[in-house]
Amino acid sequence: MSSIVSPIRRPLIEGNKTYHDITEDICAPTERAPSLAWIIAFILAVTFLAIYLVCLVITVWGGIGTWDLNRTIGWGWDITNFVWWVGIGHAGTLISAILLLFRQKWRTGVNRAAEAMTIFAVICAGQFPLIHMGRQWMGFFIFPYPNSRGPLWVNFNSPLLWDVFAISTYFTVSLLFWYTGLVPDLATVRDRAKGIRKKFYEVASFGWTGKAKHWQRWESLSLILAGLATPLVLSVHTIVSFDFATSVIPGWHTTIFPPYFVAGAIFSGFAMVQSLMVIARKVFDLQEYITLEHIESMNKVILLTGMLVGTAYLTELFIAWYSGYIYEQYAFFNRVFGPYWWSYVGMMSCNVLAPLIFWSKKARRSIFITFFMSIFINIGMWFERFVIIATTLARDYLPSSWSYYSPTWVEIGLFLGSLGLFFTCFLIFARVAPVIAIAEVKHILKSSGDQYIDKNSKHYVEVVEKELA
Amino acid sequence: MKNITYGLYDDETDLLSAVRQANAEHLEIEEVYSPFPVHGLDPLLGLKESRLHITGFIYGLIGTLTAFLFMTWVFTRSWPIIFGGKPYFSLPAFIPIIFELTVLFSAVGMVITFYVISGMGPGAKPVILDKRITDDKFCLVFDTGTDALSPSNAEQFFKKTGASEVYSKTI
Numbered sequence: 001m002s003s004i005v006s007p008i009r010r011p012l013i014e015g016n017k018t019y020h021d022i023t024e025d026i027c028a029p030t031e032r033a034p035s036l037a038w039i040i041a042f043i044l045a046v047t048f049l050a051i052y053l054v055c056l057v058i059t060v061w062g063g064i065g066t067w068d069l070n071r072t073i074g075w076g077w078d079i080t081n082f083v084w085w086v087g088i089g090h091a092g093t094l095i096s097a098i099l100l101l102f103r104q105k106w107r108t109g110v111n112r113a114a115e116a117m118t119i120f121a122v123i124c125a126g127q128f129p130l131i132h133m134g135r136q137w138m139g140f141f142i143f144p145y146p147n148s149r150g151p152l153w154v155n156f157n158s159p160l161l162w163d164v165f166a167i168s169t170y171f172t173v174s175l176l177f178w179y180t181g182l183v184p185d186l187a188t189v190r191d192r193a194k195g196i197r198k199k200f201y202e203v204a205s206f207g208w209t210g211k212a213k214h215w216q217r218w219e220s221l222s223l224i225l226a227g228l229a230t231p232l233v234l235s236v237h238t239i240v241s242f243d244f245a246t247s248v249i250p251g252w253h254t255t256i257f258p259p260y261f262v263a264g265a266i267f268s269g270f271a272m273v274q275s276l277m278v279i280a281r282k283v284f285d286l287q288e289y290i291t292l293e294h295i296e297s298m299n300k301v302i303l304l305t306g307m308l309v310g311t312a313y314l315t316e317l318f319i320a321w322y323s324g325y326i327y328e329q330y331a332f333f334n335r336v337f338g339p340y341w342w343s344y345v346g347m348m349s350c351n352v353l354a355p356l357i358f359w360s361k362k363a364r365r366s367i368f369i370t371f372f373m374s375i376f377i378n379i380g381m382w383f384e385r386f387v388i389i390a391t392t393l394a395r396d397y398l399p400s401s402w403s404y405y406s407p408t409w410v411e412i413g414l415f416l417g418s419l420g421l422f423f424t425c426f427l428i429f430a431r432v433a434p435v436i437a438i439a440e441v442k443h444i445l446k447s448s449g450d451q452y453i454d455k456n457s458k459h460y461v462e463v464v465e466k467e468l469a
Numbered sequence: 470m471k472n473i474t475y476g477l478y479d480d481e482t483d484l485l486s487a488v489r490q491a492n493a494e495h496l497e498i499e500e501v502y503s504p505f506p507v508h509g510l511d512p513l514l515g516l517k518e519s520r521l522h523i524t525g526f527i528y529g530l531i532g533t534l535t536a537f538l539f540m541t542w543v544f545t546r547s548w549p550i551i552f553g554g555k556p557y558f559s560l561p562a563f564i565p566i567i568f569e570l571t572v573l574f575s576a577v578g579m580v581i582t583f584y585v586i587s588g589m590g591p592g593a594k595p596v597i598l599d600k601r602i603t604d605d606k607f608c609l610v611f612d613t614g615t616d617a618l619s620p621s622n623a624e625q626f627f628k629k630t631g632a633s634e635v636y637s638k639t640i
Contacts (some may be wrong), residue, residue: 019504019605144543153543157552157562165569173576180580183589184603188504191600206584207593210602212514214587215506220519221583225576228525232572239565439505442605 007457011450012106015288019442022289026434026441027189029284034431037283045423052417055410056131064134066410072403073393077411078132080385081418084268085125086167086240087261087381090233091269092118093174096181097229100222105448108440109294112185113280114273115178116433120425121272122171124418129163131414159242166239173232177225183208184218185438237265244388251331251392254319260312264381267305267351270298271377276426278371280435289436292365299364302377306355309384313352331392339404340391343383350380472614472639473499474623475598476632477606481507484607487630488513491609496618496626502598502608525579532574536567596640606633613637 017025034042058066069076092114099107130139142164144154154161187208190201208214241261244252274295281290320332336344354376357363364370395402429435446452478484484507491498498514501507511518540563544550549557584590602608609632613620620637627635 023504023604144539150548153548155550155552156540156544156566157555157559159565162565162569165566169569169573172573176576176580180583184505188603191597191603203591206589206591207595208589208603209595209597210502210504212501212503212507212510213516214589215503216511216516217519217521217583217587219506220521221579224522224525224579228529228572228576231568235565235568242565443505 004460004463005447005456007460009448010293011453012109012291012293012448013289013441013445014291014450016451017288017445017449019445022442022445023188023192023438025286026185026289026436026438027192030189030431030434031192035283038427038431041423042427045420045427048417048420049424050417050420051413052420055413055417058410059131059414060136064132066408068405068408068411070403070405072396072401073390073405075132075389075393076405077386077407077415078128080382080389081415082125082128083240083261083385083389084382085121085128085418085422087237087265087268087385088272088378089118089121089125089170089174089269090237090262090265091273092116092121093170093177093229093233094266094269095273096177097226097233100226101230104297105444106294106297108437108444109290110273110277110298110436111440112178112181112433112437113276113430113435114269115174115181116426116429116435117272117276118174118269119171119178120422120429121269122167122174123425124422126167126171127418127421128414159239159246162239163243166236170232170236173225173229177222177229180218180221180225181437181440182433184210185434188438189434234262237261249331249392249396250325250327251335252388254316256312256315256319260309260316263305263308263312264351264384267302267309268378268381270302270305271374271381274298274302274370274374275378278367278374280430284430284435286436289441292367295367295370296361296364299358299370299373302373303355303358303364306351306358306377310352313348327397330395334395335387335391338391338395340387340394343387343391347380347383347387350376351384354380470639471612472620472637473610474613474618474620474627474635474637475608475610476623476627476630476636477599477601477608477634478631479606479633481607483631484609485509485513487609487627487632490630491611491626494626496611499610499612500608501610502602504603504605504607507607521579521583524582525575528578529571529575531578532570532572533567535574536570537563540566598636598638 013022015021067076067078069078092111095107095114096111099111130136133139142154142161144156183206186201186205187210190198190205193201238258238261241257245254245257247253277290277298278295281287317332317336320328323329354373357369357373390405394404447456476487478487481503484501484503488498488501488510492513501510501514503510510516541558544559545557551557552559555562598608598610599606609627611618611623611626613623624635624637
């Protein structure tokens, strides 16, 4: 059978794979003993996780005084890290939901890992607002529950509370979406496993058998969850931007924030997916499933969102000047030339100038450039959040309260440690579950496998000629 | 207990033509299993479109109403407070949470419904006819306990339609 596929499409699965090969190749990383590269990475990640725990204990025990925040600068690395992690968490849903709605076949190679990345990034993000509350054991006060204080409710008009709802909904929906997609693949692993592993996958795969009706419901569910997750993912970073945009601080009080934050989130999220996939495809020997075609497609998204972000930066500057409002003008003058000028330079060079290299097809298809660019972009996007948060707060209305902020080692430890938390989760995931959606890759084999390309293009020409005649 | 005969096919096109053949011969198909969703199979099997999306809409509506009514009740009845000189009932400020809860209720409700109606969940004990069904085999099952179809007739059918393996089992 041939599928109708445009002849300009390049193959997404290389190496003349059969259905059985796909199962073997993708299940292999969960079945064989961990490789040396994995063990070294895991030890490193756990070390950083330990640093995180130490800094967490110090913060909880000693209070927020262990950080260098002051009366002027009340949000520093903590909220910067929060926004950065939430942003990274956006790519997974974008790849799996929006690209599913657009019927982009290349999503099948990367969606599983990207969704897992989303979940772990949101776990990391959620830590920071909680830690920075000061009295972390009172954290449950953010939920509207019947209490003995009246009941006194939370403020539903506050963007900070909207954030609570947005992040927790996003986490729940992403988790459900990811796991429902994972169930058929866990069943594949179950049917190959023996002994204790079999017991584990029997429970984890929920008794999936692959009945026609179940597949029909599963596809319907995936599509509707994608339809729900698409506005959800846009709403989440919009609401995160409301934390700033609804305030009265010059430099924060701007209507451009929601689209600007969403574009930035997609930008940094794709960069993180690239960092992970470039390594994962090598370590797990999956180059035939995560091909240069996939990497190039993601680099195109990075180029587009990078330019959106760049446009937003310049628009902000223009509007600040055009507003004729001196506080707004000063806020932006201060961002570019103030005491934190270096973070603005970091942001501009990493986010706006560097991605322009992806205009070149050669660069888009280069593993080396892609990997370094992805790291650059992640650094640049961290700087962006730092520029917005700390730089703006450092110079407020009253020059007498102007201040400067640099992190203590505890804050740095918390940030580096959260990377440890993220990578520990991701490395465990890569050992336990198939990192590529097996069923979905099999589903596109006949339209995107390299052995079908010639057959499909002949078929395509036939169909077109028949239509024209 | 049920006597069944099933055949394993190596390719989804073989499966599809076998299902077409079975329909032509008016054989009643018990079940079809596949390693991935086979498009074009549902109409041949006479499966109606799933109604999950309708439940999703209803759950979403419950979420919308829950969020809207609860916040309205809190701010106008339970404990009215003026925030920043705004009215007690300030609908625009409720919209983000209303939206989030709509999505949350709809997604959680639909996923739970999916697992419940499909009889799936942790601890479910499925009948696995062949371990390769989740790998690369496409399985067509006939109920051969009735008078309509005998196991040998079913076997003939499978041979004719190009099944690579045929088994009979009591489940």
